[in-house]
Amino acid sequence: MTTQIFFALSDPHRQEILLRLARGGPQTTLNLLKGIGATRQGATRHLLILEEAGLVKSEKRGREVIREFNPETVALAQQWFTDLESAWDSRLDRLRKQYETK
Amino acid sequence: MTTQIFFALSDPHRQEILLRLARGGPQTTLNLLKGIGATRQGATRHLLILEEAGLVKSEKRGREVIREFNPETVALAQQWFTDLESAWDSRLDRLRKQYETK
DNA sequence: GAGATATGCAACATATCGGTTGCATATTAG
DNA sequence: CTAATATGCAACCGATATGTTGCATATCTC
Numbered sequence: 587m588t589t590q591i592f593f594a595l596s597d598p599h600r601q602e603i604l605l606r607l608a609r610g611g612p613q614t615t616l617n618l619l620k621g622i623g624a625t626r627q628g629a630t631r632h633l634l635i636l637e638e639a640g641l642v643k644s645e646k647r648g649r650e651v652i653r654e655f656n657p658e659t660v661a662l663a664q665q666w667f668t669d670l671e672s673a674w675d676s677r678l679d680r681l682r683k684q685y686e687t688k
Numbered sequence: 689m690t691t692q693i694f695f696a697l698s699d700p701h702r703q704e705i706l707l708r709l710a711r712g713g714p715q716t717t718l719n720l721l722k723g724i725g726a727t728r729q730g731a732t733r734h735l736l737i738l739e740e741a742g743l744v745k746s747e748k749r750g751r752e753v754i755r756e757f758n759p760e761t762v763a764l765a766q767q768w769f770t771d772l773e774s775a776w777d778s779r780l781d782r783l784r785k786q787y788e789t790k
Numbered sequence: 791g792a793g794a795t796a797t798g799c800a801a802c803a804t805a806t807c808g809g810t811t812g813c814a815t816a817t818t819a820g
Numbered sequence: 821c822t823a824a825t826a827t828g829c830a831a832c833c834g835a836t837a838t839g840t841t842g843c844a845t846a847t848c849t850c
Contacts, residue, residue, distance in 0.1 A: 589698050596695035597838090601768075608776040616796070628839055630797080635837095649796050649847035657776055664769050666703075667762055674710040674759055681713075699808085718826070730809050732827080751817035751826050 588666045591659060594639035599624060600632045604641055607655040614650045690768045693761060696741035701726060702734045706743055709757040716752045 594600055603618055619629045633653055636642040640659035645652045696702055705720055721731045735755055738744040742761035747754045 589700055589703065592694045593698035595768075596691050596698050598691050599838095601691065605772060605775060608772055609779055611779060614796075624838095625840065626797085627841085631838075646797095651797070655776060657773065660769055660772060664766065666697075667766050667769075670707060670710055670762060671759065673707060674757060677711055677713060701808090716826080726808090727810060728827080729811085733808075748827095753827070 588663055590639045591641065591663045594636050594641055595663075597632065597635075599628075600636055603629070603632055604636060604655065607642060607653060608657075612645075612652045612654040614652060616650075618653065690765055692741045693743065693765045696738050696743055697765075699734065699737075701730075702738055705731070705734055706738060706757065709744060709755060710759075714747075714754045714756040716754060718752075720755065 595604070599622055602622060606618060606621075607613065615626065615630055615633060618633070619626055622629060624632070633642060633644070637644055637653070640662075641656055643654045643656045645654065697706070701724055704724060708720060708723075709715065717728065717732055717735060720735070721728055724731060726734070735744060735746075739746055739755070742764075743758055745756045745758045747756065
């Protein structure tokens with residue numbers, strides 16, 4: 587689950603797109619395309635990957651598709667880091683206790 | 689920079705390896721190999737990717753290589769999420785102020 | 791309806807990924 | 821020294837990623 591999120595963020599174009607969506611709010615594909623050195627199809631592909639990872643929501647409005655940043659999924663990724671750190675911390679704790687009881 | 693970190697975390701094997709390093713402390717390649725359905729070379733490759741991303745440190749000790757979890761790099765990735773969220777939040781703030789001054 | 795606009799779909803080329811295999815090297819143990 | 825152990829290096833394969841191009845479709849504007 588989180589692997590998909592991390593994969594979506596492992597590309598500079600996708601990072602840039604997501605940041606711009608968070609900053610600039612809901613936008614069309616063509617708008618997001620500007621400033622990124624990519625074709626329309628390239629940008630669309632990246633947006634689909636971001637959407638499949640849950641980082642972006644999309645809504646069809648007339649002939650255009652509006653993409654929107656989805657803040658909920660970010661929490662999932664952050665939780666993974668939190669778990670990793672707590673695994674690390676609890677190990678340090680264990681080592682410390684072991685040392686103290688000697 | 690963070691793209692490399694996210695890429696390293698976009699594979700279930702590498703996630704598992706990193707978790708086990710954080711939990712179990714410094715270990716050899718062969719030890720990390722156990723429990724993961726992969727060849728020695730497969731595991732080595734994953735470890736190198738984790739190391740290039742800065743998530744793992746390695747130290748050659750005699751004929752074996754000890755891999756160790758590096759907690760510092762995790763902070764970089766977390767910072768990226770923090771920046772993303774602050775971009776999002778500041779946008780919401782702007783919208784709210786714009787609404788209030790009407 | 792006609793033209794412009796926004797997008798989707800499909801095929802293709804090139805590169806990289808994940809994984810395996812075979813062989814070489816270095817260190818340790820007897 | 822010899823055998824076992826831990827690893828590195830290089831080539832290979834199939835699958836996937838990234839990016840492009842060409843064509844089709846849907847919608848809006850006039």
